Amino acid sequence: MRSQGLTRRRMITISAATAGSLLAGRLHATPVAEPVRWRGSALGAQVSIEMYHPDRIEAERLITVSIAEVQRLEALFSLYQPSSAICELNRSGVLIAPDPDLVTLLQTSLGYADLTGGAFDPTVQPIWRLYQDHFASERADPAGPSLQRLSETLGKVGHAHLRVGADRIVLAHRGAAITLNGIAQGYATDRIVALLRHAGVSTTLVDMGEIRALGARLDGTPWRVGLGDADQPGKLSETITLVDRAVATSAASGFRFDPDGRFTHLFDPHTGRTPALYRSVSVIAPTATEADALSTAFSLMPLPAIRNLIANKNDVEVHLVDRDGRTLRA
Numbered sequence: 001m002r003s004q005g006l007t008r009r010r011m012i013t014i015s016a017a018t019a020g021s022l023l024a025g026r027l028h029a030t031p032v033a034e035p036v037r038w039r040g041s042a043l044g045a046q047v048s049i050e051m052y053h054p055d056r057i058e059a060e061r062l063i064t065v066s067i068a069e070v071q072r073l074e075a076l077f078s079l080y081q082p083s084s085a086i087c088e089l090n091r092s093g094v095l096i097a098p099d100p101d102l103v104t105l106l107q108t109s110l111g112y113a114d115l116t117g118g119a120f121d122p123t124v125q126p127i128w129r130l131y132q133d134h135f136a137s138e139r140a141d142p143a144g145p146s147l148q149r150l151s152e153t154l155g156k157v158g159h160a161h162l163r164v165g166a167d168r169i170v171l172a173h174r175g176a177a178i179t180l181n182g183i184a185q186g187y188a189t190d191r192i193v194a195l196l197r198h199a200g201v202s203t204t205l206v207d208m209g210e211i212r213a214l215g216a217r218l219d220g221t222p223w224r225v226g227l228g229d230a231d232q233p234g235k236l237s238e239t240i241t242l243v244d245r246a247v248a249t250s251a252a253s254g255f256r257f258d259p260d261g262r263f264t265h266l267f268d269p270h271t272g273r274t275p276a277l278y279r280s281v282s283v284i285a286p287t288a289t290e291a292d293a294l295s296t297a298f299s300l301m302p303l304p305a306i307r308n309l310i311a312n313k314n315d316v317e318v319h320l321v322d323r324d325g326r327t328l329r330a
Contacts, residue, residue, distance in 0.1 A: 035050045035051060035052050035218075036050075036051045036052070036053055036056070036059040036063075037049070037050050037051075038050075038063045040067065042067070042070045042071065042074060042188075042208065043070065043073075043074055043077075043184065043185050043188055043208055043209050044209070045185065045208070045209040047070070047207055047208045047209065048205075048206075048207045049063060049066060049192070049196075049204065049205070049206050049207070050204060050205040050206075051063075051196065051201055051203070051204040051205075052201075052203040052204065052217075052218045053201060058199075062195075062196060062199055062201065065195065066192045066195060066196070069188075069191060069192060069195060070188055070191075070192065070208060073101060073184070073187070073188050073191065074188075076099055076101060076102050077102075077105070077180045077184040079125075079179060079181075085098060085099055085102050086102075086178060086179070086180065089169055089171065089178065090125065090171075090177040090178065093170065093171045093174070093176070094168060094169065094170050094171070095168060095169040095170075096167070096168050097167065097168070098166075098168065098169050100166070101187075101191075102169070103164060103165070103166055103169070105180060105183065105184065105187050105289075106122065106162070106164045106169060106178070106180075107164050108183070108187075108289060108293075109122040109159075109180065109183055109293070110122075110159055110162065110164065112183070112293040112294070112297065113159040115297075115309070116294075116297035116301065116309065117305075118159065118269050118270060119268075119269070119296075119297035119298075119300045119301050120182060120183075120293050120294075120296055120297035121157065121158070121159045121269035122159060122162065122178045122179060122180055122182075122183075123156075123157050123158060123159050123161070123162055123171075123176055123177070123178055123269070124157055124179065124267045124269050125177035125178055125179040126153050126156040126157055126175060126176065126177055127153055127154075127157060127267045127269075127272050128179070128265070128267070129153075129177070130145050130149060130150065130153045130272070131144070131145065131257045131263055132257070134149075134257075135257045135258055135263070140258075142258060142260070142262075144258075144262070144263055150272045153272060154271075154272050155173070156173050156174070156175040156176045156177075157176070157269055157272075158173070158269075159269075161173050161176065162176075162178065182250075182292065182293060182296035182297075183289060183292050183293045183296070184292075185208050185209030185210050185248075185288075185292060186209075186210040186246070186248055186287070186288035186289040186290070186291060186292025186293065187288070187289045187292070188208040188209070189206050189207070189208040189209070189210045189211070189212045189246065189288035189289075190212065190246075190287050190288050190289050192206045192208060193206050193212050193214050193288075196214065197214060201214065202214065202215045203215045203216070203217065203218055205223050205242075208288075210246060210247070210248040210288040210291060210292050211225055211242070211246060211247050211248075211288070212242075212245070212246035212247075212287070212288040213225075213242035213243060213244060213245060213246070214244065215243065215244060216243045216244075222241035222242055222243045223241065223242045223243070224239055224240075224241055224242075225239065225240050225241070225242055225247055226238075226239045227239070227240065227247070227249060227280070227282050227319065228249070230251035230252075230253045230279045230280040230321065231253060231279060231325075237280070237321055237327065238319065238327065240282075240284065240319070242284070244286075245284055245285065245286060246284070246285055246286065246287055246288035246290070246291045247282060247283065247284045247285075247288075247291055248282070248283055248285075248288060248291035248292040248294075248295040249280055249281065249282040249283075249295055250266065250280065250281050250295040250296050250298075250299045251279060251280040251281070251299075252264040252265070252266050252274065252276050252278075252279070252299070253279070253280075261276075262274070264276070266296070266299050266300060268300050275300060276323060277299065277300065277301075277302065277322075277323070278299060278320050278321060278322055278323065279321040279322065279323060279325065280320070280321045281295050281298045281299045281318065281319075281320050281321075282295060282318070282319040282320075283295040283298065283316065283317070283318055283319075284316065284317040284318075284319070285315065285316045285317075286315050290316070294316065294318075298318060298320075298330075303320070303328065303330060306318055306320075306330045307330045310330060317329070317330075318330035
């Protein structure tokens, strides 16, 4: 499972392959035949919205409302804002009267934890802290933390000990902590899509760290999205098309604790290790939340297990790049 704060998301690039420039933090309104585009920063990533709308003033209003919503969600999910709901929960072990969005996302996270046999687990934050503290030392053992420290840390991890209810959220183990870094950006993407759809928008591409298309482009053609090459920044491994679908990518190269890249941000909740099964894993699914969570979990699962899990999911596609650079489908 990916961990740490939303500003440490990943280095792999998932870019919308569309014409025109997107200037940071600026809205570009054009005639109805052309999209209204906005790009800025949120959730620790470059984010963007590309929308077809006939009313410039309304489009500007919807962009403003969308940005405010993302900022609200970031205040709940961020590990870098001391006042965030997650930070409060991790400090005290309990959160009374939690925000409904936090409850929803944690309940959804627990569902994916059960679905993936624990490969996705929101309680892996103590493992991040262990590696962060270990490699911050001037005399850090390049082999990683000791088995004793790893064993002690794993005693604080386990989604079965996270209690989530509408009235309170409880971390049952002393020293336990959560992160939503493997699912929060997908959730934020879906929230913005729902907001725009409710406002009557039927053609848009939203990228809040994960990408989701609402409808097709105005001319009826699919949105084209490039999947970044995990080992060659600026290059694409392939281009896919989206209509009413979402895509998310996980890659071990997104963050490395050590110069050799042996220890990354993708933690196996069962062992505390960071296995490098694939260079990248991309999941195409109906929602960005599902694509985000599954791309995280599948990064830690062997190919037969992935294929078995999605055997009955006709609406989910998995594109993997293995350690030898071969592109595989599940």
